[in-house]
Amino acid sequence: MRKLALSDEILLRIEKPARYIGGEVNMVKKDLSAVDIRFAMCFPDVYEIGMSHLGMQILYDMFNRREDIYCERIFSPWTDLDQIMREQQIPLFALESQDPIKKFDFIGITLQYEMCYTNILQVLDLGQIPLHWEDRTEEDPIIIGGGPCAYNPEPLAEFFDMFYIGEGETVYFELMDRYKENKKNGGSRRDFLEMASEIDGIYVPAFYDVFYHEDGTIESMKPNNPHAKEKVTKQLVVSMDEAYYIEKPVVPFIKVTQDRVVLEVMRGCIRGCRFCQAGNVYRPLREHSLEYLKEYASKLLKSTGHEEISLSSLSSSDYTHLEGIVNFLIDEFKDKGVNISLPSLRIDAFSLDVMSKVQDIRKSSLTFAPEAGSQRLRDVINKGLSEEIILKGAGEAFQGGWNRVKLYFMLGLPTETIEDMEGIAELSEKVAEVYYDIPKDQRNGKVQVVASSSFFVPKPFTPFQWARMCTKEEFLERAYIVKDKFKKMLNQKSLKYNYHEADLTVLEGVLARGDRKVSSLIEEVYKNGALYDSWSEHFKNDIWMKAFETCGLDADFYTVRERDLEEVFPWDFINAGVSKEFLKREWQNAIDAKVTPNCRERCSGCGAKNFEGGVCYETEN
Amino acid sequence: MKLRIKFSKQGPVKFVGHLDIMRYFQKAMRRAGIDIKYSEGFSPHQIMSFAAPLGVGLTSNGEYMDIEVNTMEDCKTMVSQLNETMADGIQILECHMLDERAKNAMSLVAAADYTLTFREGKQPNDLKAFLNGLSDFMGQEHILITKKTKKGEREIDLKAFIYELSIHGETIFMKISAGSADNLKPELVMDAYYQWLGQTCPEFAFQIQREEVYGNTGDEEHRVLVPLGLIGESLE
Numbered sequence: 019m020r021k022l023a024l025s026d027e028i029l030l031r032i033e034k035p036a037r038y039i040g041g042e043v044n045m046v047k048k049d050l051s052a053v054d055i056r057f058a059m060c061f062p063d064v065y066e067i068g069m070s071h072l073g074m075q076i077l078y079d080m081f082n083r084r085e086d087i088y089c090e091r092i093f094s095p096w097t098d099l100d101q102i103m104r105e106q107q108i109p110l111f112a113l114e115s116q117d118p119i120k121k122f123d124f125i126g127i128t129l130q131y132e133m134c135y136t137n138i139l140q141v142l143d144l145g146q147i148p149l150h151w152e153d154r155t156e157e158d159p160i161i162i163g164g165g166p167c168a169y170n171p172e173p174l175a176e177f178f179d180m181f182y183i184g185e186g187e188t189v190y191f192e193l194m195d196r197y198k199e200n201k202k203n204g205g206s207r208r209d210f211l212e213m214a215s216e217i218d219g220i221y222v223p224a225f226y227d228v229f230y231h232e233d234g235t236i237e238s239m240k241p242n243n244p245h246a247k248e249k250v251t252k253q254l255v256v257s258m259d260e261a262y263y264i265e266k267p268v269v270p271f272i273k274v275t276q277d278r279v280v281l282e283v284m285r286g287c288i289r290g291c292r293f294c295q296a297g298n299v300y301r302p303l304r305e306h307s308l309e310y311l312k313e314y315a316s317k318l319l320k321s322t323g324h325e326e327i328s329l330s331s332l333s334s335s336d337y338t339h340l341e342g343i344v345n346f347l348i349d350e351f352k353d354k355g356v357n358i359s360l361p362s363l364r365i366d367a368f369s370l371d372v373m374s375k376v377q378d379i380r381k382s383s384l385t386f387a388p389e390a391g392s393q394r395l396r397d398v399i400n401k402g403l404s405e406e407i408i409l410k411g412a413g414e415a416f417q418g419g420w421n422r423v424k425l426y427f428m429l430g431l432p433t434e435t436i437e438d439m440e441g442i443a444e445l446s447e448k449v450a451e452v453y454y455d456i457p458k459d460q461r462n463g464k465v466q467v468v469a470s471s472s473f474f475v476p477k478p479f480t481p482f483q484w485a486r487m488c489t490k491e492e493f494l495e496r497a498y499i500v501k502d503k504f505k506k507m508l509n510q511k512s513l514k515y516n517y518h519e520a521d522l523t524v525l526e527g528v529l530a531r532g533d534r535k536v537s538s539l540i541e542e543v544y545k546n547g548a549l550y551d552s553w554s555e556h557f558k559n560d561i562w563m564k565a566f567e568t569c570g571l572d573a574d575f576y577t578v579r580e581r582d583l584e585e586v587f588p589w590d591f592i593n594a595g596v597s598k599e600f601l602k603r604e605w606q607n608a609i610d611a612k613v614t615p616n617c618r619e620r621c622s623g624c625g626a627k628n629f630e631g632g633v634c635y636e637t638e639n
Numbered sequence: 640m641k642l643r644i645k646f647s648k649q650g651p652v653k654f655v656g657h658l659d660i661m662r663y664f665q666k667a668m669r670r671a672g673i674d675i676k677y678s679e680g681f682s683p684h685q686i687m688s689f690a691a692p693l694g695v696g697l698t699s700n701g702e703y704m705d706i707e708v709n710t711m712e713d714c715k716t717m718v719s720q721l722n723e724t725m726a727d728g729i730q731i732l733e734c735h736m737l738d739e740r741a742k743n744a745m746s747l748v749a750a751a752d753y754t755l756t757f758r759e760g761k762q763p764n765d766l767k768a769f770l771n772g773l774s775d776f777m778g779q780e781h782i783l784i785t786k787k788t789k790k791g792e793r794e795i796d797l798k799a800f801i802y803e804l805s806i807h808g809e810t811i812f813m814k815i816s817a818g819s820a821d822n823l824k825p826e827l828v829m830d831a832y833y834q835w836l837g838q839t840c841p842e843f844a845f846q847i848q849r850e851e852v853y854g855n856t857g858d859e860e861h862r863v864l865v866p867l868g869l870i871g872e873s874l875e
Contacts, residue, residue, distance in 0.1 A: 019650035020727065026758060027843045030696050035654040043666070043726045271655040271663060271726075323666030323724070355677050355685070378681045 023111035023118075024099075032098045036271045037065035040113035043269040044321065046082040046089070050115065053088040054198055056122040057081055058112045058159070060092040061130070062137035063552070068093040069268070070276030072330060073165065074128055077186045080262040087194060090114035091268075092125070094137045095144065097550065103144050110144035119145040122159045123197065127178075129167035132529035133522065133552035135174065138163075139544040142177065149541065151179045151224055156207050160197075169252075169299050170478040172588040173529050175223035176537035179211060183592055184219045184253035185285070187261050192217055212245040219253035222246060226591070228534055234575055236533065236586040251593040252299070256631045258285065259310045266321040278326035278359065279318040281311060283343065287332040288617035288633055290624075292400045292608050293389070293428065295477035296332055298601075299594045301624060302632020303617060308339040312346050319356060327351065328359040335364035336618075344372050352376070365411030370418050383422035383468075384415045390431055391441025391500075397611040398433050400604075405445060413452045422466045423449055429496045429517065430474040430488040432608060439496050442469055443503035443515070450509040465509075470516045471500065473523040477530050478589040479596060481604035487527045487577040493520040521559040522551070527577040533588040536576070538569045597625035640708050641737035642717070643744060645868050648699045652728035657692035663726070664704065670724040673717070676707040690744035690852055690867055691751065691817060694824075699849040701752070703744045703867045705737070733868050741871025747854035748818035750802060750864050753825040754848045755811040761844040769836075770806045776832050777804050784831035797823065797831055802862070804828070811845075814864075817852065 022029070022039055029035035050056075059078055061068030068074065074091075081089035090112035095103060103110065109118035119125060125145070127138055139149055142161070148154050151161070163174060164182040171181040182190070193214060200210040215222040225246035229237040241248060255261040267279075286303035287296070315327060327347060331337060347358050358376040363369040365384060373382065386408050390396045393405060412423060427442050446469045453465035473493045476485040488496070497517040504515045528536065542565040550556035566573055581587075583602060590598070600623060607614055614622050621627070621634035629635075648660070655663065665685050668675045677683035690703035711717055714734040721731045763769040776782070782797040800816035800823045815823045825847050826840075833840040854870045857863030 022651055026696065026846070029654055030843050035695070036656070036659065039651040039654050041651050041727050043663075043670070043724070269666060271652070271659050273659070273662065320670065320672075323669035323671075325665065325669070355683050357682070 021116065023116040024108070028099070028102055032102070033096060034065075034272055037093070037096065038099065038113070040091075040116065042271055043323075044266040045114060045268050046078070047114070048082070048088040050088065052085070054086040054201075055088070055124065055194055057087055057089045057124045057126060057194075058092050058119050058122045059089055060125055060127045060141055062094050062127055062134045062141055063130075063550075064096050065093045065270070066272065066274040069270045069274045071128065071130065072276075072280045072282060073186065075264050075267045076262060077126070077190070078268070079264040079266070080187060081190070083262075084191070084194070086198070088114070090122075092119055092141060092145075094140055094550070097556065100140065100144070100549070108144075109146045110141060120147050120157075120159065124162060125159045126162050126164065126182075129163050129165040129171075129174070131552060132167060132526050133557075135529060135540050136544045136548045136551055138174070138177065139541065140549055143544075150176050152176075154179065154207070160207070160210070166295065166299065167530075169295070169592060169594055170530065170532070170589040171221060171223070172228075172534050173532035173536035173540060175534045176541070178223060180214055181221045181223070182219055182253075183221060183250055183594075185255050187255050188253035189217055189219050193220065212243065215243065215246045218251055221250045221592070223534075228588075236588060236590075238586065239588075239591050249591060249593050252595060254300075254595075254629055254631075255285070255304065256629060258304045258306045263314060265314075265317055267318065269322045269324070276328075277324070278328050278357075279315070279322060279324045280328055280330045281315055281318070281343075282306070283311060283329050283331045283334060283337045283340075285331070286626075286632065288336055289333055289402065290400050290604075290614055290616060290622070291389070292398070292481040292604055293431065293474060293477075294332075295480050298596050298624075299479050300332070301595050301626035302629060302635065303336075304631050305338055308342045308346075311339075311343050315343075315347060316350070319351065325355060326357040326359055328361060330361075333364075334360070335366075335369070341368065348372070348375055365408075365415060367414065370411075370414055374418055382420070383424050383466075384412065384420050385424045385426070386411070387426040388445060389426065389428050390434075390438060391427060391443075391445055392438045394611055395431060395434060395438040395441070397613050398608050399428075399431055400608070400614055402613070402616065405448070408445070409448060409452050412449045413455075416453050416456055416461075416465070419462055421453065421462045421464065423468070425449070425467065425469040427469060427471040428474045429471045429500065430493050432482060432485045433611070434496070436499060439499045440503040442471065442500050443507055443513070446504070446513050446515070447507040447509055450507075450512045453512075454509065465512050466514070467512055468514045468516070469504075470518075471497065472518045473520055475523055475527045475530055478587065479592075479594045479601070481601050481608055483531070483587065483601065484581045484583065484585075484605050486580050487524075489574070489578055490520045490524050493523065519554060519557075522554075522557060524573060524577060525551070525559075525562055528573050531576055531588070533576075535569075535571060539565050539571055542569055595624070595626035595629060600624045640711060641739065641741060642706050642708060642711075642714070643733075643735045643737055643868055643871070644704050644706065644717075644721075644731060645733040645735075646702050646704075647730045647732055648693065648702055648728060649730075650698075650728035652726060653696055653698045656695045657689070660693075661687070661689060663729075667721060667724055668706070671720045673706075673720065674708050674710045676709055688743055688745055691748050691822075693849060696843075697847045697849060700732075701849055701851040701866070703852055705744045735868050736873045737871045738873045741873075744852075744867050745819075747867060747870055748852055749816070749855035749862070750814055750853040751817040752812065752814050752850035752853075754807075754850055755813070755825060755829065755845040756809060758843060758846050761841050766809065770809070770811070772836065773804060773806060773811070773832065776835050777801070779835075782831055782835075784827065784834060797828060801828060802864075812850075 081087045160179045163178045168181045196213045225243035227242045228239045284305040286300045389401045476482040546561045548561045617633040676686045686707040717734045718731045803814035853864035
């Protein structure tokens with residue numbers, strides 16, 4: 019029987035002890051004496067969130083297919099265990115072997131959202147690993163970061179030995195081979211970092227110096243080591259069907275957020291929404307074939323025993339074989355008690371027909387993401403969803419028996435006016451009116467329209483990377499304007515409006531477009547007790563506010579400052595595929611409220627074609 | 640076809656709670672390709688019910704659940720099919736085909752066997768004396784324990800619910816009442832003993848293991864305790 023790192027007494031004292039015991043179905047077991055590299059894959063949040071992440075499961079499976087590597091998992095201990103581990107100085111362990119992570123060769127940390135950064139320091143700290151790369155010795159693991167937030171790694175530059183820019187399936191094995199080679203040759207940690215920095219997509223922060231102007235903006239960023247490249251180019255999978263995919267995902271004992279089979283249908287997006295980082299950095303669009311998905315759907319349901327399957331992509335409606343895969347799932351699995359969940363589908367006749375087959379209409383709601391309240395602002399953000407389409411879709415859905423609608427918006431978008439804000443309430447009202455246009459005897463009770471707005475955060479590698487972000491006060495002011503407008507609507511009793519937390523958004527803005535100086539802020543707040551910042555019950559804004567003062571940093575510099583078109587950004591050393599020229603063009607188009615067609619309509623020369631994939635590349639070749 | 644399945648739960652999986660074990664078995668049925676029956680309705684669920692929930696931290700050699708299947712080969716195949724897909728620590732021990740009129744396991748539960756051993760560092764200074772004292776404790780006419788309830792303190796007599804209590808080396812064995820009517824927890828018996836000794840039972844003192852769960856085929860007066868796996872078995 020496996021021996022656990024924590025005593026029975028500790029496990030019985032804390033919430034959900036099964037978070038920490040490993041041993042789940044499909045967990046990989048290996049003979050430690052037969053492996054050369056021990057890799058710990060970390061999702062710096064609680065188990066239920068981390069285990070819901072597809073990317074981690076893919077990489078776990080990929081690493082473990084190699085006999086010489088044993089990949090294990092780490093998550094952030096919840097606050098109850100965190101406290102006990104600190105008091106009793108219990109080193110953080112990986113779930114599989116239950117061994118302390120400081121013994122490992124690598125710790126790979128996935129960076130999925132900015133507000134998990136303090137949890138990264140928690141993992142290192144509890145793991146008894148020095149927080150700064152500078153303080154690590156030959157005995158310490160190599161700390162490597164990857165995932166969407168690695169597209170601006172600078173706020174974390176002090177803490178990581180290296181970052182991997184792009185999709186993990188591509189150059190990880192090469193990195194591992196270099197590591198083994200260096201170990202065999204008796205090379206040092208520094209030797210390995212130098213070898214690694216020659217690999218495409220690998221960024222070693224120690225090998226770059228940043229020079230600043232007097233006003234705090236960047237003058238230049240230069241390699242200080244001959245092995246380091248001027249530009250680090252993101253890596254991605256070109257042929258999706260040949261990429262690694264999981265056959266046997268780990269099946270958690272406890273209920274996790276994503277308690278289902280997730281079938282990734284494609285990567286990238288043709289839409290070009292100007293606020294969306296994923297839509298830009300995951301370009302070009304790459305699809306799986308229908309046959310591939312059919313095979314994997316069956317395999318994954320069989321190997322996990324999950325009772326639900328869902329499709330995953332940035333915009334599933336754009337998947338060429340959507341009808342094919344959806345019909346296959348319904349025909350094949352509906353009668354076997356498998357639920358089919360279909361997120362992010364455009365509302366049209368097809369999706370309504372499918373949804374009526376797989377969901378209980380009375381219990382489900384319809385979701386639209388207009389993102390902005392007026393057509394003008396939707397043109398600014400290049401969201402190709404018109405009022406006409408929304409009202410038509412809602413009308414068809416209401417005829418089909420639905421009576422609940424969710425609408426998602428953003429507030430604080432560039433060029434936003436009062437009319438745009440009030441448009442959120444007006445559009446919601448129009449949706450309700452479509453419902454009440456149906457004769458009373460054909461209606462299914464009252465309609466419920468729930469509109470939610472989040473506050474807009476400009477992200478690197480989007481046309482809005484130059485945009486000024488709102489202050490907290492401006493955000494709230496805009497939310498009140500929307501709220502007031504809702505109160506004036508005719509059907510206000512059928513409408514509901516929610517808006518997000520503004521404090522958190524401001525910090526997200528700082529971390530998203532932050533530079534190296536922000537490292538000190540993250541460390542300062544962590545040392546003062548900030549942890550699980552993305553959990554509203556744990557988020558403590560005052561710790562952050564105080565830390566800005568202590569560190570001599572100004573949040574406004576990162577958020578509300580107007581950025582010049584020629585400014586050097588902290589992330590400019592990365593080649594993410596989309597060129598800066600394209601982003602500039604798109605920023606200008608945004609200001610002019612000019613729509614850019616999607617990739618299938620016309621190529622806009624974003625630059626991602628260089629990766630030899632995507633709609634534009636395929637039509638040419 | 641109704642089936643009763645017996646399984647064990649050992650090692651780290653003892654930290655997986657009852658609701659999660661139910662979810663675990665639902666997924667296990669699918670992995671093993673068991674042709675389990677589903678309920679009617681818009682969100683069908685598997686016909687599956689458990690005899691008695693096991694608390695977090697307890698191990699067991701005698702857990703029972705009932706399922707219904709549309710088709711199956713035989714019980715032996717069922718056991719091996721399921722065992723191929725089990726997580727470490729959970730093992731299918733038996734499968735019995737039940738008579739169509741058989742009552743479900745949950746409603747049959749009348750008693751259970753438990754073994755208790757001290758967790759490391761929790762033993763009393765004089766373990767031998769502690770264990771020997773149990774026979775005097777059991778010899779009392781009434782075995783009283785004071786329980787704190789919402790309405791204040793209440794005294795209960797456990798005597799009628801403890802059917803057997805004995806010592807085997809350093810292990811305490813007890814056969815006690817279980818089920819929906821008079822469910823007695825083994826911890827409560829030990830709490831009563833400590834109270835009788837004028838002491839307090841240390842927290843998490845015992846590793847407790849359920850050994851078997853019984854139904855009563857006799858009556859209130861003359862109990863005939865039979866393991867659940869042997870009740871209602873189809874004779875075909």
